[in-house]
Amino acid sequence: MxxxxxxxxxxxxxxxxxxxxxxxxxxxxxxxxxxxxxxxxxxxTPVREPVALGAVPSPLAESTECATLLGALPETFDSFTRAELADPAPVGAAAWQSEDVTDPIVLRCGLERPAEFDQAAALDVVDGVQWFRVSGADQGLAASTWFVVDRGVYAAATIPDGTGPTPIQALSAAVSGALPQTPLDPAPIN
CATH class of the missing domain: 1.20.5 (Single alpha-helices involved in coiled-coils or other helix-helix interfaces)
Incomplete structure (x- = not known):
């Protein structure tokens, strides 16, 4: 070649x-x-379905206090984003979803005083807001419900276990900014 x-x-x-x-x-x-x-x-990034909430007794859900609180709630905190509520959405309610946590965080305003909240109840204070915590473990739930007990209306936030302190801190900031503090009104000890 x-x-x-x-x-x-x-x-x-x-x-x-x-x-x-x-x-x-x-x-x-x-x-x-x-x-x-x-x-x-x-x-x-799955498509998020609106959060469906059942009705619970909320005699003050349409109050000015609840409207003020709902308007002050954050759109996002930590990995949670404000979620759409499925129709018929209860008055005085809000929810947040996260890609990292299966269950949503739910807040309801205008509730009746929790039956377990009496003069002997232990309270948690987070950023100046007094909360009465009810664990869901007795009902088989992996969440706790935190009741605001030192404002003119009762509000409750159901928070899945393992989410850390950020959700209750963000909600406490909204509560303290929207609602003035009032004296506690626990039930008498039976």
Whole structure:
């Protein structure tokens, strides 16, 4: 073979430049990878359904205090975002959802005094707001309900276990900014 004879790897023998061949292979591969990445991302951000809440006795849910509190609630905190409520949505209620937590956080305003809240009840104070906490463990729930007991209306936040302190801190900030503190009114000890 002489130097003037073309070889099998020479461009003139195939008629195609190696860069063109590489591009022809890379484009379909990139398209397939892009489709896979888009599918994975679509599954990571699921469509959120509105939160369905049942009715509970809330005689003051339509009060000015509840309207003020609902208007002061944050849209987001930690990994939670304010959620749409399914119709028929109860008056005086709000909810937040997170991609990291299965159950939503739910706040209801205008409730009756909790039956367990008596003069011997232990209270938690978070950012100046007094809360009466009821664990859901006795009912088999992995959540606790925190009742605001030192404002003109009772409000309750049901918070899934394991969410940390941020939800109660964010709700305490909203409560203290929206509602003036009032004296406690616990039931007598039976």
């Amino acid at each position: 002489t130097q003037d004879e073309p070889t099998a790897t020479d461009e003139s023998a195939t008629g195609l430049h190696p860069a063109l061949i590489a591009t022809a292979i890379a484009l379909p591969v990139a398209l397939v990878v892009g489709i896979i990445v888009a599918a994975v991302m679509a599954n990571r």
